Amino acid sequence: MTYLDLYIQIDKYLESKLFFQVVEMKIFDYFHHSTTKEKVAQEMKISIKRLEPLLRVLIKLGWVEKDNEKLINNEKVDKFLYSKSSYYIGEILIIKKELLDFEHIGNLLNGEESKSKRIYDFDRMLDVGAKEIEYFRVDTLIKEAAQLFESESVKSILDLGGGSGLFALELALLYPEAQVRLFDRRSVLDRAKSYIKKRVPLDRLDYQEGDFISDDFGKDYDLIIASGIIDFAYNDVKAFLRKLKDGIASNGYIFLYSASLLKDDALINRELRWLSGRLRSNLVTVSKEEIEHGLEDAGLEVVKKTEDLLYPIWILRRI
Known part of the structure; x- marks a missing residue:
């Protein structure tokens, strides 16, 4: 592992954090139809100046596509993350993140969270599992x-x-x-x-x-x-x-x-997803x-x- 690889971990973390916040805010709903940054800024009730840095990142990541001045969701993003799509899975992703997440690995190692948090919320997973x-x-x-x-x-x-x-x-x-x-x-x-x-x-x-x-x-x-x-x-x-x-x-x-x-x-993906549950219980x-x-x-x-x-x-x- 090189120094560059270590810094790439920061980029992955920031990209993941941005992704979930954008999904929670239903940002992709604004780009379901071809639109402009002016219209999106107006609908979000923010200035274009504040919107532009986020737009640049969404476009660079490929989540939103730009054609001249028109903006629209990537095809797969629109299918699964536009909240009115019949294939919308944003809720599934958010709930799974909440269930599998851990705020501080040190607390888990010391057993400090095990009594206060549910290990696995079957009822919530049942709701999203059907989808x-x-x-x-x-x-x-x-x-x-x-x-x-x-x-x-x-x-x-x-x-x-x-x-x-x-x-x-x-x-x-x-x-x-x-x-x-x-x-x-x-x-x-x-x-x-x-x-x-x-x-x-x-x-x-x-x-x-x-x-x-x-x-x-x-x-x-x-x-x-x-x-x-x-x-x-x-x-x-x-x-x-x-x-x-x-x-x-x-x-x-x-x-x-x-x-x-x-x-x-x-298998590393499975180990990561089960890590919080293993440490809590x-x-x-x-x-x-x-x-x-x-x-x-x-x-x-x-x-x-x-x-x-x-x-x-x-x-x-x-x-």
Whole structure:
């Protein structure tokens, strides 16, 4: 690492800080349509002189594009960060930042924040997680499931720790003959029921309350979705994977989603995102090696490694 590399860290920090402040202020709303700096200054009720330094940075970073004197959002910025877009994820990014952030690493190392802050706010994440699934994850799930099963052959599906229930809902729509079960904590299921009811109420959706580590969630499923839950089995990964294996039919499949399955060069991103949670609660994340050993012990094999836009997916079946 050179001296220049050290200063680049400052630039990255400032760029990130600016990004979140601009998103929180919904600055990109002013550039949804082609506009001018004079009009934006007027709408923001500030002087052009004060606006110009910010504009120069937004343009240099590529977030806003300039054509002569006209200004407009970059195409992707407009799709995801214009607050009235149907794909708007600004709220998701802000909430995730709040949940994963740490103000002072020294306080965390000394355990000073652990009693005053929640480790992981499942209720807030449930609200934004549904949007993430809809925008970035459902298409891959549907494509991979459709390649494995004929529509009429699927009779039973389990969405384990299913959160908003969007995976369960989409699979129920894909497989009209299937009974689909959503298994999670009561508070999560209540929110999921409300969310699904607003979209497409289905009698074939079954809700079961419980703890997927300690409680029985049934057997003979054609497909089990286990998304982002294996870290909660850190005390005994092998036992949890055996439980998953016992839950599928002889020709069934498991879709295992986990950031632990990331390629080695991407694992640093996971470590950064989990750092505050680990320090606040001694939270343990399961390693890829533990999962691989657990699969061997459980008698499961990986038939395909793929990924959606957010998470790696290993598709598993009985050996």
